[in-house]
Amino acid sequence: MITFDNVSKRYPDGTVAVDGLSLDVPAGKTMVLVGPSGCGKTTSLRMINRLVDPTSGRILLDGRDVQQSEPSALRRGIGYVIQQTGLFPHRTIEDNIATVPLLNHWGRAKARSRARELMELVGLEAGLARRYPHQLSGGQQQRVGVARALAADPPVLLMDEPFSAVDPIVRATLQDELFRLQGELHKTVVLVTHDVEEAIKVGDLVAVFRPGGRLAQVDSPQQMLGRPADDYVEGFIGFDRGIRRLSFFAAAGLDLDFDAVAPEDTTIAEALRAATKAGEPWLLLTDGDGRPRGWASIEQLKSASGQQRLADLPLTSYGHTFRPGSDSLRAALDATVLSRSGRAVAVDEDGRVVGVTSYERLRAAIQAAEETSEQSGERWPGRGEVADQAAAS
């Protein structure tokens, strides 16, 4: 647990970097500090490991004022990852990762075997151990940075724009990996970013800063998207917050339709009957294994002659599918929007159709999710739970 207790930082020239910050970072959670440049988020981060000392106020780490700790000893208990990686160019990857264990006198053999463990943990091939940082790609270097920060197993991890210097595809992968790692390790993470998407994606809690070093709002991402504290926060988190918020609602709550689904060996007459009964303008055809083949419209079925087989009809592509067990309503909505039929196909882990959904059904599910969220004031099926449900199903 990290506590900022009315912390301010003023520089001699009168600049106020941080103004009366009070903030709790619960143990084992990821707190993202986000805001425009010059809002004091990095200064706040750097006060935790005393790279910057506050002008007034206190920062408590597990109840202890960090100002009372000897800086070097304090820092060895806090992992630190920065945008430019700060890897030591003259040391091999394994020695970079083993830095803090070596400072803590673990002995070289033990420190190196720890480094190998961490390389595996962050997804680096063992063959890279003897390479030097400049021989690795930007994304790999950033993984080394994370491994180095975790080497001595510190309870706290500080990350200053860790993924800003890599391209979007690598960034998304690294964000997912951080999320996965955090699920295993439960560190207390403080991450600074200027990217709201990143904040919402990786944070359990998000703290939005205003220019001038003041805190605008601290909340879970879902709550913040649902109820921004004021116009500043609303403007900062962006115009499509409604849609982004759907990421936090599991698609498991969707009411799926299985009547408008037919195996492709059905006769045209039977198929037409099924579609009419379901009251649906589109019928999804599946192959022998129950995997989707494509959409046939009711007009197509009506105009087809009785001799034609369903499998011979030109089908409309089913686009991309979603999995109710692990995906969110946002993924379901996205699949629906992209589908020519205005309907999205839900599949199980093996890609077999479990039902289809339409705008109407989505609307009902979104409404129900919003209501549940309003009533409880809590995260509905929050992020962790979405994954848990997937594992359980």
Next chain:
Amino acid sequence: MSTWTWLSTNAAMIRQLTLENAILGLVPALVGLAISVPVGILCVRFSWSWPPVLSVTSAVYAIPSLAIFVVLIPYTGLSNLTVIIPLTLFSLCVLVPNVVDGLRSVPESVRQAATAMGFGTMRRLVRVELPQAIPVIIAGLRVATVSSISLASVGQLIGVSSLGYFFIDGLQRDFPLEIYVAIVLVILLALVCDLILILIRWLLTPWQRSQRAGPRVDELELATAGQRG
């Protein structure tokens, strides 16, 4: 007299003078290194001191070596020290700026990361900053060594023996062969010392050997396609 006959008849003397020339060249470079590292560190640490120090080194470098010999003779006589002291001063003029440049070439992010991982100032200097300054420091050391070896021969003018003896002797006896051979010997001596320093740098900086060794592992191959809604 052929070159070979002259070389063989004077072999012992050539060996002796080459050795003395080597000592007169290497001692100033090494003493200069020992002094310039702490001086350079202080100049980086207290950055206000660097502009005046740089001015002084430039001014000292402009003083003719012979002038310093003459000034020193009343104190150190006609000893090796009279030659070693000015050559050390000249080495400093080359080495101190290189130590400063080398230390400043360490990226701020690397220094910051070292601090944040719990390196104290001294430990960070020895384990992180100085190793990265090695290539630039050795580049300076090479210049200092080669110029000391070459300048050492001037000491012959005040009787401190080196390969410079052959220049003066050749001139006095109107025997150019001796001069040419000595020039070649000075160049060879400088080249050998330079090669040794290149080797030392190669040994000390393994990370610089592999600028392009091995293909990068494709980032996307490593990416585990984790998808979350």
